[in-house]
Amino acid sequence: MTNDTSPIVIIVGTNRPNSMSRKIAEYYQNILNQLNTPSIILDLINLPHDFTVSALYENTGKNPEFNSLKELLEQTDKFVFIVPEYNGSYPGVLKAFIDGLPYPNSFANKKAALVGLSSNMQGAAVALSHLNDVFSYLGMNTLALRVKLAQIRSHYHDKIISNTLYKELLEIQAGQIIHF
Template sequence: MITIISGTNRPASNTLKVAKYYQKTLAEKGLQTHLFNLEDLPGSLISSDLYGKRSAEFAPVQQLIANTSKFLFIIPEYNGSFPGVLKTFVDACNFPESFYDKKAALVGISSGKYGNIRGIDHFGGVCSYLHLHVLPLRIHISAIKAELDENGDLFREDTIKFTNQQMDKFIAF
């Protein structure tokens, strides 16, 4: 199973738009995926699902993650890194079965001009610790508001070219 993680819990985020774009494009390439939006995390996550505790609300999320063999993380830039909710989510998942020796691809987005290079690098360190094997081609989409059309799709030729390359490599990974 392949799961796309929309790496923020911000409502109506550009991250979710990019995640949906990847899901749609991967489907056109013949790859069916699940999309998990961090907005769907239990509101009590911090008090109910860390440090060995497990709530009934988080159990289906944990099952989804445990059943996933490949992840595609869409990660926005928050304060020069990645969102704290993404780290909390990873911390809440069972170790090692959630991520250990599985595969992932990383996509950084930002409203600035660097496409979350630093945050993707930081998250790459977390992936290394988890033994999550990361596709070497990491995509960084800057000025995300200018990259999405009115339907929430990427439309710039060079961005489509690079995201397609990454998706093709992810399928073969």
């Protein structure tokens, strides 16, 4: 594990091209920049397309592209997960990515902030609950403030979030993860 000067890794929790999750990750990164905190965006769109067969189980350690993403996580102690709701939970690609990382040490005693987004009124509340359960099992410490961005497409245009509460919650949470 690294010290507090290491960048916070913002994980885009989907591999969907041009995703709203990526846009919110960039928005979050801008908040961290304003707080003079370095960050890196890890977009799951950059996972090798065949990673579930080329980097997991008997092929652990054999996929250089997956290994470089794994190494980034090993050097990181703080994360922000931007998680879209897919079918009442979080995306399967995020679960497969987590499952492909070394157990139990990839997330043990590390820290995370969770941001959920959805097109419905729930703001991915259930997805964040499911993900938090996985992180608890893995020994990850998560912030109590889980930001839920419901009906996000109505509140995000041209790199601006129009909902004042959403902006405030993201700024509060960013401050919390920095000092967590």
